[in-house]
Amino acid sequence: MDTLTRRRFLLTSGVIGAGALAAGAGAYSLRDLLDTTGDRDPQSRTLVLVTLYGGNDGLNTVIPDGDPAYRAARPELAYPDGEVRRLDDGFGLNPALAGLHQRWSGGGLAIVRGVGYPKPDRSHFRSMDIWHTAQPDRPGNTGWLGRWLDRAGGDPRLAVSFEPALPPLLAGAQSAGAAMPVTDRKAAKGLPAETLGAFAAAEAGESAARRRAAACFADLRSVDEMIRQVRDSADPDTADPDGEQAPATATGGARTPLDAQLDLVAQCVEAGVSTRVFSVSLGGFDTHADELQLQAVLLGQLDRALTGFADRMSRTEAGRKVVVAVYSEFGRRVRANASDGTDHGTASDVLLLGAGVRGGWHGAPPSLTDLDDGDLKYTTDFRDVYATLLERVLDTDPGPILADWRGRVDKLF
Amino acid sequence: MSDREAVAHLLRRATFGPTADEVDAAERAGPAATLDRVLAASRADRGAAATPIPALPPDPYAELTKDSTREQRQQANAERRKQLQQVTEWWLDRMVAAEDGPTEKLLFFWHGHWATSAQKVKSARLMVGQLETLRRHGRGPLGPLVAAMVRDPALIVWLDGQKNTRKAPNENLARELMELFTLGIGAYSEADVKAGARALTGWVVDRRTGAARFEARRHDPGEKSILGHSGRFDAEAYAGLLAAQPAAATFVAGRLWFRYAGTDTPAPDGLAGADTIATLRAIFSAPAFAQTRGTLVKQPVEWLVGALRQLGIRPSALPEQQRRQLLTGLNALDQVPLRPPSVGGWPAGAAWLTTSSLQARLRTAGVLAAATAPAVLARLAAAPTAGRPDALARVLVVDGWGPRTRAALAPLADEPRKLLAAGLVSPEYTVS
Numbered sequence: 001m002d003t004l005t006r007r008r009f010l011l012t013s014g015v016i017g018a019g020a021l022a023a024g025a026g027a028y029s030l031r032d033l034l035d036t037t038g039d040r041d042p043q044s045r046t047l048v049l050v051t052l053y054g055g056n057d058g059l060n061t062v063i064p065d066g067d068p069a070y071r072a073a074r075p076e077l078a079y080p081d082g083e084v085r086r087l088d089d090g091f092g093l094n095p096a097l098a099g100l101h102q103r104w105s106g107g108g109l110a111i112v113r114g115v116g117y118p119k120p121d122r123s124h125f126r127s128m129d130i131w132h133t134a135q136p137d138r139p140g141n142t143g144w145l146g147r148w149l150d151r152a153g154g155d156p157r158l159a160v161s162f163e164p165a166l167p168p169l170l171a172g173a174q175s176a177g178a179a180m181p182v183t184d185r186k187a188a189k190g191l192p193a194e195t196l197g198a199f200a201a202a203e204a205g206e207s208a209a210r211r212r213a214a215a216c217f218a219d220l221r222s223v224d225e226m227i228r229q230v231r232d233s234a235d236p237d238t239a240d241p242d243g244e245q246a247p248a249t250a251t252g253g254a255r256t257p258l259d260a261q262l263d264l265v266a267q268c269v270e271a272g273v274s275t276r277v278f279s280v281s282l283g284g285f286d287t288h289a290d291e292l293q294l295q296a297v298l299l300g301q302l303d304r305a306l307t308g309f310a311d312r313m314s315r316t317e318a319g320r321k322v323v324v325a326v327y328s329e330f331g332r333r334v335r336a337n338a339s340d341g342t343d344h345g346t347a348s349d350v351l352l353l354g355a356g357v358r359g360g361w362h363g364a365p366p367s368l369t370d371l372d373d374g375d376l377k378y379t380t381d382f383r384d385v386y387a388t389l390l391e392r393v394l395d396t397d398p399g400p401i402l403a404d405w406r407g408r409v410d411k412l413f
Numbered sequence: 414m415s416d417r418e419a420v421a422h423l424l425r426r427a428t429f430g431p432t433a434d435e436v437d438a439a440e441r442a443g444p445a446a447t448l449d450r451v452l453a454a455s456r457a458d459r460g461a462a463a464t465p466i467p468a469l470p471p472d473p474y475a476e477l478t479k480d481s482t483r484e485q486r487q488q489a490n491a492e493r494r495k496q497l498q499q500v501t502e503w504w505l506d507r508m509v510a511a512e513d514g515p516t517e518k519l520l521f522f523w524h525g526h527w528a529t530s531a532q533k534v535k536s537a538r539l540m541v542g543q544l545e546t547l548r549r550h551g552r553g554p555l556g557p558l559v560a561a562m563v564r565d566p567a568l569i570v571w572l573d574g575q576k577n578t579r580k581a582p583n584e585n586l587a588r589e590l591m592e593l594f595t596l597g598i599g600a601y602s603e604a605d606v607k608a609g610a611r612a613l614t615g616w617v618v619d620r621r622t623g624a625a626r627f628e629a630r631r632h633d634p635g636e637k638s639i640l641g642h643s644g645r646f647d648a649e650a651y652a653g654l655l656a657a658q659p660a661a662a663t664f665v666a667g668r669l670w671f672r673y674a675g676t677d678t679p680a681p682d683g684l685a686g687a688d689t690i691a692t693l694r695a696i697f698s699a700p701a702f703a704q705t706r707g708t709l710v711k712q713p714v715e716w717l718v719g720a721l722r723q724l725g726i727r728p729s730a731l732p733e734q735q736r737r738q739l740l741t742g743l744n745a746l747d748q749v750p751l752r753p754p755s756v757g758g759w760p761a762g763a764a765w766l767t768t769s770s771l772q773a774r775l776r777t778a779g780v781l782a783a784a785t786a787p788a789v790l791a792r793l794a795a796a797p798t799a800g801r802p803d804a805l806a807r808v809l810v811v812d813g814w815g816p817r818t819r820a821a822l823a824p825l826a827d828e829p830r831k832l833l834a835a836g837l838v839s840p841e842y843t844v845s
Binding site: 199203214354 | 708
């Protein structure tokens with residue numbers, strides 16, 4: 001997925017209607033969000049959903065290094081014994097996941113293995129649509145959290161994405177979550193601030209689209225302000241990652257967009273905003289070739305972003321009510337391909353951490369030898385995970401949202 | 414609406430963006446003659462002739478074998494990316510250079526309709542081949558277009574047509590063919606998808622030559638029932654059946670309306686004509702079309718190509734760094750030609766209006782203003798200071814600025830490049 005960024009998925013017209021986008025995307029600013037401070041039940045939990053776009057290789061994330069079939073299937077792509085971060089006799093974490101490994105040791109990381117759905121679809125788009133909609137038979141045009149939002153009253157600020165466009169999972173039938181993009185942290189240059197300010201004015205008699213175009217100037221201003229605030233309040237030792245310390249591996253220590261997204265989530269959580277669901281993402285996991293290095297870089301970014309966020313969250317009352325769930329649209333083939341990569345697969349792991357999450361293993365590990373056309377057979381339906389999150393994090397009956405789905409992940413909380 | 418406003422509205426929609434001179438000529442000719450000219454078959458086009466499709470060397474992948482080394486594969490991949498980059502830059506340049514704007518715009522419509530991405534196809538030759546097919550059949554009736562597209566190598570690769578065999582049917586192509594390309598969702602059943610997939614079996618793409626080829630032993634010649642018709646459908650017969658459905662004509666007319674008239678006003682009934690040109694005539698002539706003025710959010714490619722034409726910038730004449738910046742801008746705006754986000758094509762309407770897209774537009778507008786032809790700048794500078802916003806409206810073919818935008822532009826009147834950049838990001842220009 002060299003140029004296919006996560007954003008491209010977000011615009012799949014199959015799932016999300018223009019109407020929902022118009023209702024939610026960019027129509028809210030961070031200031032609107034902060035205005036909701038104090039509106040929530042202080043006991044309620046917050047869900048942060050992390051989507052890894054491109055199909056993260058689950059077998060090289062949670063590595064079944066105790067199984068001889070693992071090395072047999074991908075001789076060039078398997079991590080040697082000594083490098084894997086040991087979880088138990090059979091499994092270890094990718095070497096890049098140092099922070100998460102530490103969390104596992106402290107009982108703070110839950111791993112649900114073999115999560116998938118029947119008749120796996122190996123198209124990124126379709127499979128991501130399926131995960132977004134929770135409708136494997138035929139993805140419709142509402143997302144599972146969008147349907148939750150519909151039932152929760154429809155205020156877009158309840159479900160927020162810090163992405164350029166609204167992810168389909170936040171599109172409801174009557175409502176849509178708010179998209180508050182974080183792109184460049186620099187304010188746009190070139191035109192004077194007065195010009196941009198002047199464009200922000202509404203004008204009577206204008207079409208809805210022109211009104212929206214003008215409103216973008218207002219949104220941009222408040223997003224810029226908020227981002228500056230976030231930067232200003234950041235720890236001094238993490239504030240300038242691009243200085244002399246920048247390591248040789250280009251993406252090594254730099255703050256990633258996922259960091260930036262989670263920074264804003266943290267800021268909002270600490271401010272006590274009414275948002276119950278945040279959607280963030282990291283792209284680039286489509287490692288058909290030269291996978292080891294590529295995936296390690298991405299997992300390193302994920303690890304730093306997640307553990308930094310989790311540490312920060314553990315320091316406040318509001319933060320300790322946050323649950324993070326990480327998933328990708330599918331895992332990858334058991335067997336490596338000819339380009340030291342893996343092709344689109346099926347079942348994979350869902351990682352969870354945060355408030356009340358019971359660390360350790362959940363779900364059964366899929367067999368590496370009893371395969372479905374070269375791919376893992378799923379052992380846990382992804383709707384079990386969703387239903388559990390709806391019930392335990394969002395305090396909602398999953399029935400109406402997940403077509404009366406009955407399955408749950410036992411003892412996850 | 415004055416005649417000038419009417420022809421400007423038509424040309425803004427039918428092309429990527431007319432220049433002031435083109436609107437002058439259209440105004441002299443009048444609305445009726447302008448519509449005829451917009452819909453007339455391609456005439457000799459010096460701009461297109463000057464931007465021929467680049468001659469591409471053979472697909473570097475064709476040389477690879479099972480024994481190729483990793484380095485060879487990587488090199489082939491790099492070469493493929495280079496070819497795609499070359500073709501993308503060529504197409505952008507062609508859109509700007511062509512005199513026959515409606516033809517180029519229609520091609521872009523079909524590209525977004527049969528949304529096929531180089532992301533998966535990876536071969537520049539296949540992508541260019543598909544564009545040629547769309548160009549050849551895009552003006553005509555639906556039948557030949559659909560028949561050609563079910564055998565289009567890029568589409569077959571994109572939707573896994575070659576994995577669709579009699580033993581293991583793959584429904585990807587058949588489903589999208591009905592859902593997205595011809596009938597629209599709801600006009601067929603799951604059984605039709607399965608039967609349609611069987612009809613399409615047997616077509617494979619030769620990696621070496623890039624040609625689509627029919628392999629009889631992979632084809633399922635059996636009896637199929639599709640949309641209530643029974644027969645031994647093959648790809649061509651299936652395509653013919655789909656194209657002949659009244660639902661197909663209506664669906665495609667609706668998609669044309671969606672892109673040319675916008676998402677706000679529902680398509681009026683009875684737009685579907687015998688061929689694309691007849692449908693476009695019905696769209697442009699519909700009273701509702703005139704009412705959509707000022708409501709259509711320009712797609713990023715429309716915004717950029719229109720601006721390049723109006724500002725007298727030829728991408729191919731720019732230094733490489735600026736050329737790159739234009740593509741970077743399109744990438745940031747989420748619309749790079751040959752790379753639609755999914756088979757569903759690009760979004761429309763307010764989806765393009767986010768704070769991040771505004772930032773990208775601001776940056777790209779700066780690049781455009783810096784590269785603007787001296788003659789265009791001179792035209793702005795020739796106006797007295799107070800009249801420059803109006804001169805800008807003429808250059809950008811905007812009917813006029815509202816008080817809000819006037820207030821934003823007036824302080825920049827003495828800085829023509831900033832004035833241009835501001836005009837390009839204004840709501841009046843972004844939403845046509």
